[in-house]
Amino acid sequence: MSTPAQRHRDKHRAMQAAEHAAATGQAVGDLAHSLHLQLLALEQDQQRLKALDRIADKVTLKRELLPKYRPYVEQYLAGEKTHQNPLFATLVVWLFDLGEFEQALDWAEVAIAQGQHTPTRMKRDFPHFVADTVLEWAEQQAAEGQAVEPYFSRVFAHVAKDWRLNEKLTAKYFKFAGLLLLRDALGEPRPSAVSDPDVLEQADTLLVKAHEWDPVGAQVKTHRSRIAMRLRALEQD
Template identity: 50%
Template sequence: MVSPLKRQRDQLLQSETQTVAQAATVNTDSLHLRLIEFENDKKALKNFNAIADRITHKRDVLVPKYRAVAEAYLAAGEHYENPIFTTLTLWMFDIGDLETAIAWCLKAIEMDLPTPENIKRDWPTFCADHVLEWAEREAERGHNIEPYFSQVFEKVMNDWRLHEKVSAKWFKFAGYYLLRDDEGKPRPAAVGDIETLEKAQALLQKAHEFYDKIGVKSVLDRIPQRINALKDGKNL
């Protein structure tokens, strides 16, 4: 004969199991509906002819609308493919939220998620390309490129296996950045510190080794001349 206490425990367990199953069904259905809505919103982006208008719509409407969905996905610690999360990661680069873009990109790499089907590059290459393009624009305007440049450059140097030309571009920019004159041009003669010159030399040499057509040879050849001039006490 089943005791009243055991019957009560069994009923409680059955009730909890049904509740969990119902919650899972609700969550699955909810995500399915959000994905349908998300796909429709993505298609609506094509109504904007100007790229700037698409970016504005992403920043002001779509990212605020779906960000909580992506954040909930990350907080749950799930590893299934979530098109809302991966697409929003791309859009974070578009709207200039590099802090979130890089953090989510690194998370996508950690979770071994594929990039959206319309993107042919993997996550490291996509991130490297976009952050370098951003750093080049910001440097040309005289703006600060930290901490995002160094954060990604550390990955380029130590963790990511990128195409040689992509790596070469990063090392070239890093070397040229140390050699900038007042006009932002790479000019060894404008640098009065031997340690900085040697760092730039090592970076540009690495760029040349990765891809010898990267175009750093002329600047690279002028660095030893500048170092020798400083050692000799000359200001050439």
């Protein structure tokens, strides 16, 4: 067991090497090969984050810290051996917090394939964390009439095929995908704004799947009724 003096020395070495990596973009020395030392440096920075009250301040600090740890994660990903890597897992979460979705999803897909655990403070596994995060973002974007692609469809493809999410979250994805096809320029799901019967039928199929996954909570009956009304109106034109 290490002594307090050794632990202090290790933390000092870890922080020095981390600062070098942040400045040069290269992980060198002991820290480049020691997950233990990497995590010692991360532990100190996690304490700095914990001391901040405002989410905006936490985001700012994470953005400053990311270059410090990115070289170690990139070196790990370039290697042939895989193992549980808490630093990698933490940076995946940080990337989502920072809104860097493309990099976040690239790394999250690797983390899921490797069976990486989410950081200890999180109760969700990576598929549920990623799906929750992207759906919450997509709902806000769509409500404001903003684009949700390519990130929503990228995650939805996993939800529909290979991520075993709970029924409620799976239903939410199918419902959102269906309503997305119906949204007008203002972001409102409005079947009357859609003139293509194929699009309406595709939306209805997705809503049916949402109901199948969560018959009580999906609440798609009204939307499906409006789609049916719009289809009848188009047939009469």
